[in-house]
Amino acid sequence: MRWTIAAFLLGFALTCWADDAGQIKTASGTAFVERDGQRLPARVGMPVRQSDTLITGADGAAGVTFTDNSLLSIGPNSVLAIDSYTFDSTTHRGQFDSSLRKGTLAVISGKLVKQSPDAMRVRTPSSIMGVRGTEFVVRVEEPGN
Amino acid sequence: MAAIAIGVLIALLAGCASKTVDTVVVLPDPQGRTGTVVVQRGDERHVLDQPYAASRPGAPVARLSAAEVRQSFGATLEALPARPTSFVLYFVTATDELTEGSKGELQKVLAALKLRGVPDVVAIGHTDTVGDAATNDRLSAQRAERVKGFLVEIGIPAGRIQTAGRGERELLVPTASNVDEPRNRRVEINVR
Numbered sequence: 001m002r003w004t005i006a007a008f009l010l011g012f013a014l015t016c017w018a019d020d021a022g023q024i025k026t027a028s029g030t031a032f033v034e035r036d037g038q039r040l041p042a043r044v045g046m047p048v049r050q051s052d053t054l055i056t057g058a059d060g061a062a063g064v065t066f067t068d069n070s071l072l073s074i075g076p077n078s079v080l081a082i083d084s085y086t087f088d089s090t091t092h093r094g095q096f097d098s099s100l101r102k103g104t105l106a107v108i109s110g111k112l113v114k115q116s117p118d119a120m121r122v123r124t125p126s127s128i129m130g131v132r133g134t135e136f137v138v139r140v141e142e143p144g145n
Numbered sequence: 146m147a148a149i150a151i152g153v154l155i156a157l158l159a160g161c162a163s164k165t166v167d168t169v170v171v172l173p174d175p176q177g178r179t180g181t182v183v184v185q186r187g188d189e190r191h192v193l194d195q196p197y198a199a200s201r202p203g204a205p206v207a208r209l210s211a212a213e214v215r216q217s218f219g220a221t222l223e224a225l226p227a228r229p230t231s232f233v234l235y236f237v238t239a240t241d242e243l244t245e246g247s248k249g250e251l252q253k254v255l256a257a258l259k260l261r262g263v264p265d266v267v268a269i270g271h272t273d274t275v276g277d278a279a280t281n282d283r284l285s286a287q288r289a290e291r292v293k294g295f296l297v298e299i300g301i302p303a304g305r306i307q308t309a310g311r312g313e314r315e316l317l318v319p320t321a322s323n324v325d326e327p328r329n330r331r332v333e334i335n336v337r
Contacts, residue, residue, distance in 0.1 A: 025226030026262060044263045061224035065337050069229045075221030102165070104221040108228070109180070124167040126202065127186040134180020135172040136193070137218040140165050 020047035021085035022066035026073065030057030053081045056103065070096060070110030070120070078103020083123075087112055099123040105138045107131070170199040170214055227261045229337035234292060236330040239276065239284070241291040244327070254334060255299050264336045266306045268292045273329035274313045274322045286310025292332045 024033070024046045031042035034053040040046070042054065042062050054062055056078045063073035068087040074080050079101040086094040092115035100122065112119040113133045120131040124140045167186075173179045173196040181194040191200035197209045215222070232254045234247040243251060258264055270289035272281040289308035297303050318328045 023265070026224050028224070061220055063224040063226040065226040065229070069337065071226050071228065073221055073224035073226070075218065075224065078221075100167075104218055106218060106221045106225050108174075108225065125165045127167050127169070127184050129169060130183040130185070132181040132183070134182055135174050136180075136182050137170050137172065137214065137221060139168045139217065141167070143164055143166060 019049070020067070021050055021052075021082060021087075022048045022064045022070075024048060024062060025065045026061070026063035028061050029059030029076070031055070031060040031062040048082065050082055050085045053079060055079050066096070066110060068092070068094070068096070068110040068112045070112065071106075071108040072098070073106045074100075075104035075106075078105065080105060091115070094119060096120045097123070100138050100140050101125065102140045102142070104140075106135075107137070108135045109133050166202060168199060168201050168217075169193065170197060170209055170218075171195070172197065172214065226337075227264075229335070230257075231336065232257075232334040234332050234334070235327060236288055236332070238273070238325060238327075238330060241284070241287045251295060255295065258296065258301065258336065259299060261336065264301060264305065266293075266296060266301065267335045268296075268306060268308045269333045269335070270308070270310045271315055271317070271329060271331050271333070272313050273326040274316070274320050274324050276323075278312055282310055282312035284310070285312050288330075288332050292334060 024042050024044055027042040027044055032039045032055045033042050033046060033048065034055055048064050054074055056062060056074055056076055058076050061073065061075050063071065065071055081099045081101065083097040083099055085096050088094055092111045094112050096112050096119060107122065109120055109131050113131055117132040118130055122129045122131065122138065124138060169182060169184050171179055171182050171193040179194060179196045181192065184191040184193065184200040186202055189202065191206050193200055193206060195208065197211065197214060199207045199209045234251060235244045236242060237244055268289045270285035272285045289310055293306045293308050296306055316329050317331065318326050320326050
């Protein structure tokens with residue numbers, strides 16, 4: 001087991017994702033990454049950075065693998081902001097904050113949460129979630145929907 | 146009076162505009178374990194630590210069925226990237242040739258990788274402690290490159306595969322120098 005972890009660590013050190021929080025791994029339908037006021041079509045392999053916002057249309061969905069192995073995906077008509085992301089691949093410490101403004105989100109937490117519970121927080125307009133290592137889904141609906 | 150009425154109306158409208166209804170559901174992982182999510186919604190606090198436990202505003206924690214979750218979140222869950230995984234292949238002493246056992250294993254690894262959309266791969270080569278350090282550095286890098294070759298053959302872009310040789314620095318089975326240890330002659334393949 002120990003060598004597997006060591007290998008993963010080395011793997012992260014070797015990847016060229018150093019400045020990136022993660023990478024888009026799945027994208028379908030209308031899906032964008034909003035960065036510095038620009039909307040870039042979400043494509044598989046595209047980096048995701050802190051302060052990016054992921055946006056999907058009625059037919060859209062997208063999934064991101066983060067450098068700590070957290071996996072996040074959003075379904076149709078969704079807006080997810082990556083508020084802040086830091087991950088130290090040596091100590092596994094850092095902080096991951098994101099906000100689901102609307103739509104649906106699925107999360108599989110990664111090494112950040114394994115290292116320190118409370119390293120990951122997900123907000124909605126009305127809630128804040130503390131994540132202690134798990135898989136979960138979130139939906140934000142407008143009233144009347 | 147009118148000012149107060151307008152004030153109340155504005156407050157109500159503002160309240161409406163910002164009020165969304167959120168649902169949070171924790172799911173069991175593939176091993177059947179469920180973690181914990183704590184939902185804080187103003188003064189309301191829900192601790193979700195049972196499979197399919199669901200939090201909605203103004204209601205006690207409920208349990209959904211797997212089918213209900215699939216219906217509500219199917220498209221979202223389908224968009225989740227494949228889980229990061231890793232494989233190990235073993236080599237014949239002093240060569241970059243796979244052992245007979247690992248030749249079979251390689252086919253399984255390749256089949257698994259073909260199922261993943263766009264994998265990022267890190268292949269890290271290792272040796273046992275037979276031979277000098279410089280030779281082993283070279284050999285471990287060769288082994289990793291050999292694995293990269295197999296992956297490129299099945300269509301994984303070379304740019305998505307990184308290789309490294311660790312020589313005899315990271316022994317899986319710690320040994321003295323000059324010990325022939327098959328489990329140390331390996332390449333670890335990390336995929337995400």
